[in-house]
Amino acid sequence: MKNILAISGSLRQGSSNHAILQYLGSQVPADVEYTIYNDLAQIPAFDPGLDTDNPPISVAVLRKLLTDADGLIICTPEYAFGVPGSLKNMLDWLVSSSTLVDKPVALITASLGGEYAHASLLLTLGALSANVIADATLLIQFIRSKMDSDRKVKDAGR
Numbered sequence: 001m002k003n004i005l006a007i008s009g010s011l012r013q014g015s016s017n018h019a020i021l022q023y024l025g026s027q028v029p030a031d032v033e034y035t036i037y038n039d040l041a042q043i044p045a046f047d048p049g050l051d052t053d054n055p056p057i058s059v060a061v062l063r064k065l066l067t068d069a070d071g072l073i074i075c076t077p078e079y080a081f082g083v084p085g086s087l088k089n090m091l092d093w094l095v096s097s098s099t100l101v102d103k104p105v106a107l108i109t110a111s112l113g114g115e116y117a118h119a120s121l122l123l124t125l126g127a128l129s130a131n132v133i134a135d136a137t138l139l140i141q142f143i144r145s146k147m148d149s150d151r152k153v154k155d156a157g158r
Helices: 016-027 057-068 085-094 115-127
Strands: 002-008 032-037 071-076 104-111 131-141
Touching: 002 016, 002 057, 016 032, 016 071, 016 104, 032 057, 057 085, 071 115, 085 115, 104 115, 115 131
Parallel strands: 002 032, 002 071, 071 104, 104 131
Antiparallel strands: none
């Protein structure tokens, strides 16, 4: 059985990014285990002094989930022309762990603009030696205009 871990860069309840991940989860075949990681807010601020063989529990759990995953999907907004702090913080905790080395990653940036966060995340994921799948990267601009009030996609993808 394949195992995919999905992470939203938004902490906001009912975010467009979380809705996208939920939609993707509804599309996976029955032989794929699909999990949306909901504990991003529990990851403490990165502290190199705590980045040891025994990191904080929430970091150890995240690293284990990523180690066990066959692939990763990140779906994130852009905040102030950059990567949301909580997502960047999480990625900082992964630098020394090698959990993303050669891990297939799909990157979706869904925001008003998104091009700055998207480019920045591609650089960061490259630094982590993740295997970012070119055909699985997507920049969705003006995301709110492409979803209805129930957070369902209403845009036909023109």
